[in-house]
Amino acid sequence: MTTPRRTFLAASCAAASSALxxxxxxxxxxxxxxxxxxxxxxxxxxxxxxxxxxxxxxxxxxxxxxxxxxxxxxxxxxxxxxxxxxxxxxxxxxxxxxxxxxxxxxxxxxxxxxxxxxxxxxxxxxxxxxxxxxxxxxxxxxxxxxxxxxxxxxxYMLRYNPAFITLFEMVRDGWLGDITELTGAMSKLASEGLRKDLAQYAGGGMFELSCHLIDAMVTVLGRPDKVTAHNRGTRDDGFLDNQMAVFDYPTAIATIRANHLDPFGFPHRHFNVVGQSGAYHINPLEPPQAKLALDRPRGKYAKGTHALKFERPTGRYxxxxxxxxxxxxxxxxxAWDSKHDIAVHEAVLLASGMPTQ
Structure with a gap:
């Protein structure tokens, strides 16, 4: 499903976020x-x-x-x-x-x-x-x-994940330069019970689980210009278990996956951002580990690649x-206003192949 930028959302965001x-x-x-x-x-x-x-x-x-x-x-x-x-x-x-x-x-x-x-x-x-x-x-x-x-x-729990907090700060401060690429995956091997539970959502795992990553993507890149959904269901139980969405931006292309057929889904979960001056890779997401690559010194980090360590949160929420x-x-x-949240929800629905009207 491919959908261009919508005047409906632009008008709605303006109304919802005017004069906060x-x-x-x-x-x-x-x-x-x-x-x-x-x-x-x-x-x-x-x-x-x-x-x-x-x-x-x-x-x-x-x-x-x-x-x-x-x-x-x-x-x-x-x-x-x-x-x-x-x-x-x-x-x-x-x-x-x-x-x-x-x-x-x-x-x-x-x-x-x-x-x-x-x-x-x-x-x-x-x-x-x-x-x-x-x-x-x-x-x-x-x-x-x-x-x-x-x-x-x-x-959206990744907002408060220490690896994502660090990423958002680095993007805000321009450490990675203009972003050209963003990829993310939120996968697991779904049990029969989970498949049944998630089949109730027309958007499958992209809608229910990868929405966390789409929220982070919009935090980094803003509202996408176009969203193209690729949805597959490998069984006849109505559950979309293998999904990918492509998000087009003026100078960047982002892809987010939801694969509920992956027996190693948790260690495969990642969020990767590449810019013209550096890159940041989070894998796994929880507990987070990250690598930072820079083409020049930034803050306390020298030019080159660095493994970042984070204190384990006291509790997930x-x-x-x-x-x-x-x-x-x-x-x-x-930090996330109504304009952001509306843009995220539109992107989640489009990425899941669900209607937005």
């Missing part, structure tokens, strides 16, 4: 623990996100979790991940005095509608990925957040919630 309001700051969170809750337990990251908030007791007070499905709620109440959690209705959670933010961890189809209700109630949100199956709904969600001075933090706490307290604005 200062973050809504409640006096109730200044200098105190931030009251938060979670809606949904069906997302693959749900238990991990809840654990990240609960473990950072100096920052957050988790007031409760919402799970409307009775059978699932009963199962979660017996699980270790949700031990000791108070289960509430959505109305009870959103009406909790002092509630500042909600982590939305529902099934993907319910993410954006749930987020809209939270935003309408005046809450910041952490929204897991990807942002639903509709670009217009995603745009409307960001418009509502911007109009109300609220923050949407998307759950800790850094993103620490950042969200700073945003809620008005200490900073989130």
């Amino acid at each position: 309001l200062a973050p809504h700051v409640s006096a109730m969170v200044t200098g105190k623990r931030i009251r938060v809750g979670q809606i949904g337990t069906a997302h693959a990251h749900a238990s991990g996100k809840l654990a990240a908030m609960r473990q950072q007791e100096d920052l957050f007070e988790v007031v409760g979790v919402v799970e409307p499905d009775e059978a699932r709620r009963a199962a979660m109440q017996k699980s270790k991940a949700y031990q000791g959690v108070t289960f509430l209705t959505e109305q009870q959670l959103l009406e909790t005095p002092g509630l500042a933010a909600v982590a939305v961890e529902t099934a993907v189809a319910d993410l954006v509608p749930t987020a809209m209700r939270c935003l309408a109630a005046g809450k910041h949100i952490h929204l897991d990925k990807p942002a639903g199956v509709s670009l217009p709904q995603c745009v409307a969600m960001h418009q509502l957040a911007d109009q109300n001075g609220l923050t949407i933090q998307m759950g 800790d850094a993103e919630f620490q950042d969200l706490a700073k945003v809620i307290r008005g200490e900073k604005q989130l």
Whole structure:
């Protein structure tokens, strides 16, 4: 599927990101623990996100979790991940005095509608990925957040990966020069159960998993001019298990893969950026390792190739919630605005062969 730059998105981004309001700051969170809750337990990251908030007791007070499905709620109440959690209705959670933010961890189809209700109630949100199956709904969600001075933090976890943080800084500072090439792969060998779960998404693994890499690509290169999707399904179970997308930029070509047939997928996962003055290669992604090549000295690095080492994060999601706490307290604005998030979602849908209208 090949789609040129769309006037629809340009207009939508302009509307969604015009005159960004200062973050809504409640006096109730200044200098105190931030009251938060979670809606949904069906997302693959749900238990991990809840654990990240609960473990950072100096920052957050988790007031409760919402799970409307009775059978699932009963199962979660017996699980270790949700031990000791108070289960509430959505109305009870959103009406909790002092509630500042909600982590939305529902099934993907319910993410954006749930987020809209939270935003309408005046809450910041952490929204897991990807942002639903509709670009217009995603745009409307960001418009509502911007109009109300609220923050949407998307759950693209590589944003806070130390190797990616370093890459973003180097690109920003021009260390790699003009970018000409970007490649990434997010692969694994999908079990029969995972194949069944992912078959529900028309965009396959590119939509559900490689969206993390597409977010990083847009952070480095911006919105692509054109996206061409190559999708294959090797079985008759409806799951697209071998995918690649090509993203065209004025001076760069990027490719992102999602291969769910790779028995060595995790060690093969990588993100590689090549510029006219240097290159940066992350492999594996978690825990991250990276190599930096420079054609001249930059900062503390001499000309040549360097192996970079990073401290292992204390938790996969800790850094993103620490950042969200700073945003809620008005200490900073989130580095990724609505224009970025809308561009990412359009690119994810196009790369997955899904409609954007």
